[in-house]
Each structure stands twice: as structure tokens, then as C-alpha cells.
Amino acid sequence: MMGETKKIEYEFCKACNINHNQGLRHKYFPNHKKSLSNFLNRFRTKLSHVRFFLNSPIPLNPHLASRNRIWCVFCDHDIHEHSSSFASANAIRHLSSAEHVKNLKHFFWKYGGAADQLPAFMFTHHDVAKWEKRCMARKEDEASERCGGKVFGPSSDDDIHNQVHTGNVDSLENVYSHSVKSYPSNAVLPLQCYTNESQISCSRLSGVAANSSEASSAANPFALQDFAVERTNHSLPCDGRQWLSDGYSCNNQVHDNGRMVSGGSSHQGLPLLIPISSGHTESAGGNLHSGAPPPWVEATEVVQMYSKPVLEDPISHSNKIVKSKKLNPKRVGAAWAEKRKIEMEKKKRGETVSNEYDANWLPNFGRVWQSGSRRESRKEFEREKPKLNDETQSEMPIKIQPYVSKRMRMDGGVDLASG
Amino acid sequence: MSCMLPTLTKKIEVDSIIRDTLDEVLVLRFGRATETLCLQLDHILSKAAREVSKFATVALVDVDSEDIQVYIKYFDITLIPSTVFFFNAHHMKMDYGTADHTKWVGSFYTKQDFIDVVETIFRGAMKGKLIVKCPLPPERIPKYQILYKDV
Numbered sequence: 031m032m033g034e035t036k037k038i039e040y041e042f043c044k045a046c047n048i049n050h051n052q053g054l055r056h057k058y059f060p061n062h063k064k065s066l067s068n069f070l071n072r073f074r075t076k077l078s079h080v081r082f083f084l085n086s087p088i089p090l091n092p093h094l095a096s097r098n099r100i101w102c103v104f105c106d107h108d109i110h111e112h113s114s115s116f117a118s119a120n121a122i123r124h125l126s127s128a129e130h131v132k133n134l135k136h137f138f139w140k141y142g143g144a145a146d147q148l149p150a151f152m153f154t155h156h157d158v159a160k161w162e163k164r165c166m167a168r169k170e171d172e173a174s175e176r177c178g179g180k181v182f183g184p185s186s187d188d189d190i191h192n193q194v195h196t197g198n199v200d201s202l203e204n205v206y207s208h209s210v211k212s213y214p215s216n217a218v219l220p221l222q223c224y225t226n227e228s229q230i231s232c233s234r235l236s237g238v239a240a241n242s243s244e245a246s247s248a249a250n251p252f253a254l255q256d257f258a259v260e261r262t263n264h265s266l267p268c269d270g271r272q273w274l275s276d277g278y279s280c281n282n283q284v285h286d287n288g289r290m291v292s293g294g295s296s297h298q299g300l301p302l303l304i305p306i307s308s309g310h311t312e313s314a315g316g317n318l319h320s321g322a323p324p325p326w327v328e329a330t331e332v333v334q335m336y337s338k339p340v341l342e343d344p345i346s347h348s349n350k351i352v353k354s355k356k357l358n359p360k361r362v363g364a365a366w367a368e369k370r371k372i373e374m375e376k377k378k379r380g381e382t383v384s385n386e387y388d389a390n391w392l393p394n395f396g397r398v399w400q401s402g403s404r405r406e407s408r409k410e411f412e413r414e415k416p417k418l419n420d421e422t423q424s425e426m427p428i429k430i431q432p433y434v435s436k437r438m439r440m441d442g443g444v445d446l447a448s449g
Numbered sequence: 450m451s452c453m454l455p456t457l458t459k460k461i462e463v464d465s466i467i468r469d470t471l472d473e474v475l476v477l478r479f480g481r482a483t484e485t486l487c488l489q490l491d492h493i494l495s496k497a498a499r500e501v502s503k504f505a506t507v508a509l510v511d512v513d514s515e516d517i518q519v520y521i522k523y524f525d526i527t528l529i530p531s532t533v534f535f536f537n538a539h540h541m542k543m544d545y546g547t548a549d550h551t552k553w554v555g556s557f558y559t560k561q562d563f564i565d566v567v568e569t570i571f572r573g574a575m576k577g578k579l580i581v582k583c584p585l586p587p588e589r590i591p592k593y594q595i596l597y598k599d600v
Contacts, residue, residue: 357472362574363537367471370538374469389460392523393467395540396579398549404540404579411523 044103044142045069055141066141073103078127083118083155087165089172090117104133104151116165126153317409453495454507456482458514466508467538474541474571475504479512479521480530487530490556497560497567504571528554528593534567536574543570545583545590555591562589 040051045066050056057066080100090098090111098111100121109121124130131152137150357364392411394404457463457477467475478494480487498507512521512529520526524533532553534541540561542550543566557563565584573581583590 107581109501358575358577360577361472361537362541362577362579363539366539367537370468370471387464387468391464392519393464393535393538393540395524396542396551397525398551 043141044137054140057140063142066143069103070143070147070151076100077125077151080118080121081153083116084122084153084161087116087119087161087168089168090114090119102130102133104137105130119165122153122158122161125151126155126287246304454491454498454509456509456511458511458516460516460519461497463510463520468537470506470535471537473536474501474567474574475535476505476507476567477510477533477535478507478530479510479517479524479526479533481512482509484529486556488598490530490532492559493560493563497563500560501564502565505567518550524552525549526552530556531552536570539574539579541570541574542580543583544580545585546587547590547592548590548594550580554593 033144038051038053040049041053042049043056043062045068046062047065052059058060077100095111095114097119100109100118102109102121102124105124107124109124111120113119114120132153134148137143138145392408395407396404397407397410398445455466457466463477466477467525470490476494478487480489480490481489494507494509498505501507510520512526524531525595533551534543536555540551543553543599547554553566557566562585569581569584573579
């Protein structure tokens with residue numbers, strides 16, 4: 031028994047992506063909670079795509095079937111859509127299945143998620159029944175259209191395909207009108223009306239987790255993007271139509287009951303759209319066709335506006351103030367630094383500085399045996415300087431005399447003495 | 450290595466660099482570019498100069514220059530290479546555990562040693578300290594003896 035309790039087996043935490051031997055305790059750790067909320071959010075964004083298809087079923091293009099798949103993190107199961115005729119059909123069925131619900135509940139028990147988040151990761155049978163009804167309606171619509179002798183494409187599947195590959199405005203227009211006709215549920219115009227609701231519903235959906243602000247900020251670009259779409263619709267019809275007709279692959283997901291959910295940028299849709307970048311350029315105001323000034327011109331103007339005062343001294347002055355504010359006023363030589371700064375600035379402006387330093391200037395220096403202030407060492411040095419000069423000068427005039435031996439001198443001395 | 454850093458040969462140059470280096474540590478290396486130990490120190494200084502560039506300026510002073518002799522005498526430089534530190538034109542002392550607190554004599558063992566010394570001086574100076582304790586362990590500080598004249 032003791033051994034059992036001591037030796038807890040290692041297990042893998044899917045949320046943290048680590049092996050641990052802490053048992054069930056692990057789910058209460060703050061790091062785990064953080065990574066769990068990240069983990070769930072990632073899957074929630076993926077599910078938001080599926081939810082979009084749940085509310086507005088779209089026939090699946092067989093070419094894109096391989097891309098339209100989802101990995102269920104709770105069941106560790108890859109859901110393919112090869113055989114399904116509607117987008118994410120298998121995923122919708124899986125997410126409402128009893129097995130998925132069981133796995134989901136197990137996951138939440140094991141990793142400690144909040145129970146009120148459970149409905150976000152599964153679909154109710156009611157929703158699925160509605161979805162199936164809508165699918166049937168769609169199928170009937172298509173059949174009637176095909177019987178009525180359509181002008182546009184052989185099937186709506188191919189229309190999506192066409193709209194991806196043709197750059198022709200005419201064909202795009204056809205597609206556009208067709209898509210409007212054939213998607214009565216996600217009518218194009220409401221897309222602009224429900225822009226605000228996208229934020230609300232999105233933040234409400236993910237508001238349970240700690241990152242509601244994150245989610246709402248993620249929703250903002252899309253709101254902008256919707257706005258941009260509206261604008262392009264006015265200024266540049268062909269662009270706007272292309273945009274709107276790509277509703278299948280773009281991230282704006284319209285619920286027929288008026289709610290809208292924005293998804294993340296990672297969608298299984300078509301690769302040719304870069305919604306965020308276009309959204310940004312459009313939101314900057316005007317484009318090439320609307321005659322707005324190019325962004326670099328604006329940028330340079332702004333730079334000039336900011337750089338003009340830089341040339342004058344107020345900015346540099348304020349810079350200096352900011353810098354000196356940051357520095358410790360008690361630092362070594364603070365007063366001197368301030369004085370010197372003002373002098374240097376004056377010099378830069380061409381003014382004559384009254385306090386010029388002469389060639390004999392020396393910094394304050396604390397010598398080895400120095401006591402008292404450091405200025406004293408300079409004074410000491412000034413005092414020593416003449417002495418040093420004297421020494422060097424006095425050393426110079428030493429006369430070199432020829433050697434005279436002691437005896438010679440003695441003799442000389444003797445001579446002198448005798449003489 | 451000496452070519453990487455400004456080499457000062459005139460007193461006025463030394464004066465102006467001491468006066469114009471504000472709120473930064475000024476590192477003056479007194480030495481000769483032909484000495485081996487000087488070259489070693491210069492190498493370390495040139496490598497570290499960029500890394501300490503936010504809070505320090507490094508310059509080399511040629512001790513053979515006539516004009517500089519007054520500084521050699523004033524700073525009591527008897528051994529080369531000697532490194533003197535300034536902050537806002539104030540001489541910064543450091544307690545190395547050697548006889549002379551006024552200058553670093555000899556080379557550094559590693560670049561990091563130099564950076565540590567300069568950083569300690571800068572931190573001390575920003576707190577108003579004119580003398581700081583050397584952060585290096587004693588075995589990494591070169592030993593030397595000063596023979597004092599007239600003492």
C-alpha cells in the first residue's frame with residue numbers, strides 16, 4: 031500500500047504537454063490551468079468553424095474534402111469528411127455523439143475544466159436535427175435549381191470552385207448572384223448589420239475562460255474587416271463581391287438566427303484569401319481606386335510633422351529633462367554634468383562659452399596617498415610641478431669631468447700643499 | 450586591437466574626453482600598443498567596448514606621447530598598462546585589495562571581468578559613491594608592488 035501511494039505512475043497531460051507523476055493533483059496547478067484554458071481556446075476556435083457549418087450547411091466541394099477535417103482533442107480522433115456531402119458533416123455528427131460527450135466529460139473530470147464550458151464543445155441533438163433539416167432543404171433547392179435549367183455552373187460545388195480559380199469579374203458576378211440566391215440563410219447584407227453582434231456573441235462564448243479580453247480583441251479585426259467589406263462594396267464592386275461570395279472560406283460565420291461568430295484565422299478553407307491583411311489596408315482608409323494618398327506619403331508627412339520640432343531644441347530639451355529625471359540626482363558629479371551639458375549645448379548652437387578650459391586643466395584625481403578632497407591632489411600636483419621641473423633642469427647641468435686618480439689628486443694636493 | 454578604439458595622444462584630447470563623457474563611465478587605458486600585456490588588455494577592451502557602450506566609453510592613451518607626460522605624472526602611472534576610471538569628470542576609485550586604489554594595473558583575465566568592474570563602478574557612481582569594492586575574486590586581480598619614492 032505504501033509503495034503504491036509513494037510511486038505514482040507517470041502520466042501525460044494533454045493540456046500541458048508534459049509527463050508528470052503528480053496524479054490528479056496536477057490539475058490544480060496554476061500552470062496547468064493556464065495551459066488548459068489555452069488548449070480549450072484553440073479547440074474552441076476550430077469548433078467555431080464547425081458551428082458555422084452547423085447553422086448554415088454548405089455543400090462540400092470534393093476537392094476540399096481532404097482539407098475539411100478536424101482533430102477531436104477529447105477523443106483523440108481525426109474526423110475526415112471524405113464521404114460527406116456537406117461541410118463538416120462528420121464532425122457535426124461526431125460532436126453530438128454519445129461517445130464524444132462521454133470522452134468530453136472524462137476529459138473535463140481529468141483535467142479540471144469548468145462544467146459550464148461543456149456545452150461549447152458539443153452539439154445538442156436538437157441543433158443537429160435542425161442542421162439535418164436544413165441540409166435536406168438545401169439539397170431540395172439544388173435539385174430544383176438544376177431541374178430549372180441553371181445558367182451558372184453545373185452545381186454549386188463547382189461554383190465555389192470557380193470562384194476560387196477565376197479572376198474574371200463577370201464570372202465572379204455570376205457566382206455572387208448565385209450565392210445570394212442559393213444561401214438564403216446567410217444572406218449577404220446582414221453580414222454588415224451583425225458586425226457588432228459578432229463581438230458580443232464571441233466574447234460571450236469564450237467569456238467563461240480567463241481570456242475573454244483576448245477573444246474580444248481577436249474579434250475586433252474581423253469587425254474591422256466586415257466594415258472594410260462594406261466599404262469596398264461601395265467603392266469597388268468587383269472586390270466586394272469577391273469578398274462576400276467567398277463567405278464559404280472567409281472567417282465570418284453567419285448564423286441564420288442573427289448571431290454571428292468570428293472564427294480564428296486558421297481555417298481549413300481556401301488559401302488564396304488573406305483576410306486580415308486586406309482588412310487592415312482597407313481600414314486605413316481609402317485605397318488606390320478611391321484616390322486616397324498612398325500610405326508612404328502619409329507616413330512621411332507624419333514623420334515630418336514629428337521630425338520638425340526635433341530639429342529645434344524643445345524636443346531635445348525635453349529629452350534631456352526626461353533623462354535627467356531618470357538619473358539619480360545624488361550621483362557622482364551630477365551638478366557638474368548638468369553644467370557641462372548646458373555648456374555643450376551652447377557650444378553646439380555656436381554661442382561662446384564663458385567658462386573656457388585652459389590647456390593646464392586637470393581633472394580631480396584621488397592619488398594613492400591623498401587625503402581630503404580630490405581637488406587637493408591637483409593642488410598638490412601644481413605645487414610639485416615646479417619642483418619636478420627644477421629637478422629635471424638641475425639634473426641637466428651636471429658636468430662630466432675627466433677622471434682624476436686619487437693619487438694624482440693627492441699628488442696635486444701634496445704639490446699644492448707643498449707648493 | 451588598438452585600432453578598434455580611439456587612441457589619444459594629446460593632452461587636450463584627454464581633457465575633452467574626460468569633460469565630455471557625461472553620466473557614463475570613462476575608461477582610460479594608459480599603455481603602449483607594442484607591449485604584449487597591453488595588446489592583451491586592448492583586445493579585451495575592444496571586445497567589451499560595444500557591450501558596455503550604454504554606460505561606458507573606452508579610450509586608449511599612448512604613454513609615449515610627450516603631451517601626455519603631465520597626465521602620467523599626475524596619475525602616478527609607473528606600470529603599464531594602467532586603467533583609470535572616470536565618471537562625470539570625477540576620478541573613480543576601486544578597492545582592489547592591492548596597494549593602489551586609484552587605477553587598475555595589468556590586464557583582465559576575461560572580458561567579463563572588465564565588464565563587471567565597469568558595471569560596479571557605474572552602479573556605485575549612480576549612487577554617489579566615489580569608491581567601490583572590486584567585484585572580482587582576489588585571484589583574478591593581478592598582483593604588483595609599488596616602490597614609493599620619498600616614503
